[in-house]
Amino acid sequence: MSAVQLELEILRYDPEKDQEPHFQTYQVACQEEWMVLDAINHVKDEVDTTLSYRWSCHMAVCGSCGMMIDGQPKLACKVSVKDYANKKVRIEPLANFPIERDLVVVQDDFMEKLKRVKPYIIRKEEQPIEAGEYKQSPAELKKFKQFTLCINCLCCYAACPEYALTPEFMGPAALALAHRYNTDSRDQGLAERHKELSKPEGVWDCSFTDTCSIACPKHVDPASALQQLKIATTVQWYKELIGMGDK
Amino acid sequence: MELIKTDIAIVGAGGAGLRTAIAVAESNPDLKVALISKVYPMRSHTCAAEGGAAGVIKSDDSLDLHFNDTVGGGDWLTDQDVVEYFVNEAPKELLQLEHWGCPWSREPNGSVGVRPFGGMKIKRTWFAADKSGFHILHTLFQTSLKYPSIERFDEFFSIDLLMADGRCQGVVAMEMKSGRLFRFQAKAVVLCSGGAGRMFPFSTNGAIKTGDGTAMAYRAGVPTKDMEFVQYHPTGLLATGILLTEGCRGEGGVLRNKDGYRYLQDYGMGPETPLGEPVLKTMELGPRDRLSQAFWHEQQKGNTIPTSWGDSTHLDMTHLGEKHIDERLPLVRELSITYAGVDPVKEPVPIRPVVHYMMGGIHTNIDAETPVPGLFAVGECACASLNGANRLGSNSLTELLVFGKRAATNAVEFARNRNAEANESELQEQADKAQTKIRELVQRSGGTESIAGLRAEMTKSLEEGAGIYRTEETLQKTCNTIADLRKRYAGIELHDKSNVFNTDLFQALELGNMLALAQTVAEGALARKESRGSHQRLDYEARDDEQYLKHTLAYYQGDEAPRIDYHDVVITKSKPGVRDYSGGAK
Amino acid sequence: MAYVRPVSKTTWYLKDRNYTIHMINELTSVFIGLYALLLLWGIGAVASGDKAYYQFFLECLTSPGMLVLLWVTTIVIFYHAIAWFKVTPKAMPIQKGEAFVPGGVIAGAHYVIWVLFSLVVLYFAGVF
Numbered sequence: 011m012s013a014v015q016l017e018l019e020i021l022r023y024d025p026e027k028d029q030e031p032h033f034q035t036y037q038v039a040c041q042e043e044w045m046v047l048d049a050i051n052h053v054k055d056e057v058d059t060t061l062s063y064r065w066s067c068h069m070a071v072c073g074s075c076g077m078m079i080d081g082q083p084k085l086a087c088k089v090s091v092k093d094y095a096n097k098k099v100r101i102e103p104l105a106n107f108p109i110e111r112d113l114v115v116v117q118d119d120f121m122e123k124l125k126r127v128k129p130y131i132i133r134k135e136e137q138p139i140e141a142g143e144y145k146q147s148p149a150e151l152k153k154f155k156q157f158t159l160c161i162n163c164l165c166c167y168a169a170c171p172e173y174a175l176t177p178e179f180m181g182p183a184a185l186a187l188a189h190r191y192n193t194d195s196r197d198q199g200l201a202e203r204h205k206e207l208s209k210p211e212g213v214w215d216c217s218f219t220d221t222c223s224i225a226c227p228k229h230v231d232p233a234s235a236l237q238q239l240k241i242a243t244t245v246q247w248y249k250e251l252i253g254m255g256d257k
Numbered sequence: 258m259e260l261i262k263t264d265i266a267i268v269g270a271g272g273a274g275l276r277t278a279i280a281v282a283e284s285n286p287d288l289k290v291a292l293i294s295k296v297y298p299m300r301s302h303t304c305a306a307e308g309g310a311a312g313v314i315k316s317d318d319s320l321d322l323h324f325n326d327t328v329g330g331g332d333w334l335t336d337q338d339v340v341e342y343f344v345n346e347a348p349k350e351l352l353q354l355e356h357w358g359c360p361w362s363r364e365p366n367g368s369v370g371v372r373p374f375g376g377m378k379i380k381r382t383w384f385a386a387d388k389s390g391f392h393i394l395h396t397l398f399q400t401s402l403k404y405p406s407i408e409r410f411d412e413f414f415s416i417d418l419l420m421a422d423g424r425c426q427g428v429v430a431m432e433m434k435s436g437r438l439f440r441f442q443a444k445a446v447v448l449c450s451g452g453a454g455r456m457f458p459f460s461t462n463g464a465i466k467t468g469d470g471t472a473m474a475y476r477a478g479v480p481t482k483d484m485e486f487v488q489y490h491p492t493g494l495l496a497t498g499i500l501l502t503e504g505c506r507g508e509g510g511v512l513r514n515k516d517g518y519r520y521l522q523d524y525g526m527g528p529e530t531p532l533g534e535p536v537l538k539t540m541e542l543g544p545r546d547r548l549s550q551a552f553w554h555e556q557q558k559g560n561t562i563p564t565s566w567g568d569s570t571h572l573d574m575t576h577l578g579e580k581h582i583d584e585r586l587p588l589v590r591e592l593s594i595t596y597a598g599v600d601p602v603k604e605p606v607p608i609r610p611v612v613h614y615m616m617g618g619i620h621t622n623i624d625a626e627t628p629v630p631g632l633f634a635v636g637e638c639a640c641a642s643l644n645g646a647n648r649l650g651s652n653s654l655t656e657l658l659v660f661g662k663r664a665a666t667n668a669v670e671f672a673r674n675r676n677a678e679a680n681e682s683e684l685q686e687q688a689d690k691a692q693t694k695i696r697e698l699v700q701r702s703g704g705t706e707s708i709a710g711l712r713a714e715m716t717k718s719l720e721e722g723a724g725i726y727r728t729e730e731t732l733q734k735t736c737n738t739i740a741d742l743r744k745r746y747a748g749i750e751l752h753d754k755s756n757v758f759n760t761d762l763f764q765a766l767e768l769g770n771m772l773a774l775a776q777t778v779a780e781g782a783l784a785r786k787e788s789r790g791s792h793q794r795l796d797y798e799a800r801d802d803e804q805y806l807k808h809t810l811a812y813y814q815g816d817e818a819p820r821i822d823y824h825d826v827v828i829t830k831s832k833p834g835v836r837d838y839s840g841g842a843k
Numbered sequence: 844m845a846y847v848r849p850v851s852k853t854t855w856y857l858k859d860r861n862y863t864i865h866m867i868n869e870l871t872s873v874f875i876g877l878y879a880l881l882l883l884w885g886i887g888a889v890a891s892g893d894k895a896y897y898q899f900f901l902e903c904l905t906s907p908g909m910l911v912l913l914w915v916t917t918i919v920i921f922y923h924a925i926a927w928f929k930v931t932p933k934a935m936p937i938q939k940g941e942a943f944v945p946g947g948v949i950a951g952a953h954y955v956i957w958v959l960f961s962l963v964v965l966y967f968a969g970v971f
């Protein structure tokens with residue numbers, strides 16, 4: 011349990027007081043097992059109770075604590091303090107989002123985009139519950155499983171230069187979830203989603219920098235989903251051209 | 258103060274809240290639903306559930322078997338009408354989730370797979386690898402986006418219920434980004450606000466699990482039920498309390514003490530089963546209360562391994578092989594490596610019991626109704642008496658669904674049949690009171706107590722007094738401490754005076770809620786002079802059906818300790834018997 | 844009011860190594876575009892039927908400046924192709940049974956096809 015010394019430079023911003031954000035520095039003696047989130051919690055509990063940030067599960071699954079750590083979008087609960095031992099670490103709110111307060115960013119944009127891709131099973135005809143489950147082979151499951159793992163932490167949006175430059179872009183997580191449903195054997199909604207996905211701010215704003223996949227803490231690989239969506243979208247476009255658009 | 262008029266207000270957007278909202282929207286699209294949550298729905302702690310959800314689906318299983326496991330697992334403190342309804346509805350609800358796209362793990366023929374779970378006689382736990390709760394939550398959340406009648410109020414912190422004319426008519430909540438208060442006026446209110454594991458220092462529960470809704474109902478006069486029953490999960494990671502799912506043992510993981518000995522066989526759960534061949538309801542597949550208690554005894558005997566994070570034993574999965582672990586327990590591997598620096602493929606993982614689940618909660622019945630008309634509760638915040646004195650793993654995810662739907666049906670009926678006018682002036686008066694309370698809390702100066710300080714004392718005291726084993730003496734001490742902390746709570750001062758995302762304020766409110774509930778835990782435990790399920794008294798070691806086959810009710814008494822009362826258990830077909838977890842012996 | 848951090852439209856790609864690498868990759872297309880123009884010019888020269896003009900085109904090709912451009916283009920095309928092949932498994936995953944074909948195999952197949960095509964072109968160019 012030997013100590014790791016950390017110098018946290020945290021971006022502070024309170025819209026009721028500040029014109030613009032500024033950094034505030036805290037020295038934290040951390041236990042070796044701590045994650046960066048534990049260090050921030052220590053600041054909140056023992057040093058400065060006015061610090062605002064989101065967190066909950068502390069097991070990298072609720073997606074609350076995405077923030078820029080040393081310039082990279084990360085889950086604060088998933089990076090060890092040892093990675094930054096005896097260093098100055100900059101902690102900033104997720105890039106590319108407006109700052110609500112301190113490390114808290116405004117996420118409305120993502121919530122709205124997610125809804126637009128219709129991330130739910132769409133069927134022409136529902137099978138009644140009494141008829142049991144839709145059969146789905148392990149191979150069919152595996153086809154889309156990876157894209158179900160998105161925790162909506164928005165690290166990918168913070169990593170995406172396209173989103174930074176073109177805020178209308180639907181972005182990695184929302185599109186990856188569209189692809190997740192498109193490729194689910196139970197779903198028949200590809201044609202319906204196509205309208206939204208094939209817009210310029212849909213898949214075509216992606217220039218495949220792959221930075222979303224590098225940032226993704228759950229290895230969802232949204233860049234992969236987007237490239238596959240580009241192909242699917244193109245195929246669908248041709249299908250519609252020759253009047254065979256419906257899946 | 259802004260006024261939002263709605264038909265049904267739901268507090269909480271975890272598994273329970275979302276299921277309730279969808280059920281209302283699907284059957285009654287003309288009714289307005291306000292879904293209020295202090296975090297975005299997908300941050301709700303349902304996301305952390307790993308192992309799976311129980312429901313009878315396979316031909317070798319039966320509803321009766323699920324009934325018996327649940328009733329016995331709960332040490333007969335379950336209401337059997339509730340259990341019967343639950344086991345009946347469970348498969349339908351899990352199938353419904355399948356139809357909504359939940360990526361359940363599959364068998365080669367394409368049907369859903371099931372895995373063994375502690376205390377269950379047959380494999381009946383549906384699972385999505387070891388991220389079942391995560392997938393359930395996201396499936397529900399994403400599906401909920403389909404329904405225009407569900408209006409979400411994300412990051413709205415509920416503060417108090419609004420009661421008038423003997424019924425619940427709404428709730429006051431604060432928009433977290435602005436600090437503005439909203440008065441939600443509703444024909445029916447459903448509380449789905451989750452558990453309160455954060456009352457304890459070492460817990461699998463996320464920061465948001467502070468029992469807010471339960472405390473709101475309690476303050477409004479609804480009794481809490483069976484709060485003394487706190488589930489310790491036997492396998493938490495040391496430094497963090499992160500859960501390693503029971504699925505680890507379901508897949509064949511075993512518990513070993515410092516000598517590598519599989520100690521469970523010494524505590525009525527033997528004989529030892531062969532490695533890699535788990536036997537249902539035996540050894541590692543015994544129920545959680547028994548396993549956690551066995552740890553305590555090993556600790557007394559000096560058979561545990563001392564570490565800087567407390568004593569531990571080992572969860573050994575090394576014999577399962579990399580492929581199996583990666584396929585069935587990928588999250589467990591990731592968590593162990595990230596948070597404990599141990600790869601379960603190669604080494605046993607140090608673990609210890611960790612507070613996991615509150616069996617108790619808001620007093621509800623089979624209809625998810627509380628004693629107050631117009632107020633319903635579902636999920637971990639509620640106590641429908643499905644789980645009794647000890648919840649069986651994988652029953653609670655299903656509970657969210659089954660009773661979410663039931664609450665929706667009944668809340669709709671209530672909303673439709675009560676055309677009674679809202680008592681606007683009374684509601685406004687109460688909302689103003691809430692506003693004054695908040696204002697005073699924020700503006701108060703000169704206080705000497707800190708939130709973190711009081712919280713630390715509360716968690717420590719509960720663990721010491723109301724932990725795995727309890728005695729009159731330790732409990733009394735905890736009762737005194739909590740009562741004292743509640744007094745000292747008046748002396749906290751907030752340093753953050755901002756209206757924007759003031760987490761200092763939210764933590765203060767959460768602490769107040771937890772302190773109120775902590776008192777129901779300790780007082781309930783002190784009054785229950787027997788041992789049953791997760792409530793184990795060293796001074797009353799036996800179960801006492803004569804006197805205590807009863808639910809504990811705790812009524813709010815302002816600054817004083819709660820008034821304790823009792824309520825009959827519903828017994829239909831299973832007479833209290835012996836909990837037998839030595840299946841292999843027969 | 845929420846605070847919006849400014850994003851530079853002109854220097855954003857210098858902020859992060861991965862962005863810079865991406866921009867270099869995008870820049871390679873300038874050379875590929877130039878080479879395409881060159882090809883068009885060549886075809887135009889042949890099509891014009893003017894021998895002197897075609898001769899002039901061939902001379903230009905061997906001028907030192909042009910040789911530098913051609914070499915740079917060759918290198919850049921390699922760079923671009925390799926970078927693209929590396930990510931093809933992401934864009935075109937192939938599932939066989941339950942498992943996905945390993946990325947290396949898909950990328951490898953692209954290299955094989957590349958070599959084969961090159962051989963065909965060289966064959967028609969009369970190299971063999």
Ligand SMILES: Cc1cc2nc3c(=O)[nH]c(=O)nc-3n(C[C@H](O)[C@H](O)[C@H](O)COP(=O)(O)OP(=O)(O)OC[C@H]3O[C@@H](n4cnc5c(N)ncnc54)[C@H](O)[C@@H]3O)c2cc1C
Nearest residue numbers: 269270271273295303308309415450451636637651653654
């Ligand atoms: C690590 C872990 C693993 C588990 N594994 C399993 C398992 O395998 N199988 C199983 O059956 N069970 C499992 N459980 C138990 C089960 O997951 C929970 O009991 C269940 O998910 C609780 O769901 P809920 O909807 O009641 O609450 P939650 O999902 O916790 O949601 C509570 C909601 O209430 C809201 N809320 C709370 N307070 C307020 C407030 N003041 N104002 C506004 N909103 C508020 C929150 O924002 C949130 O949306 C596990 C639990 C944990 C902790």
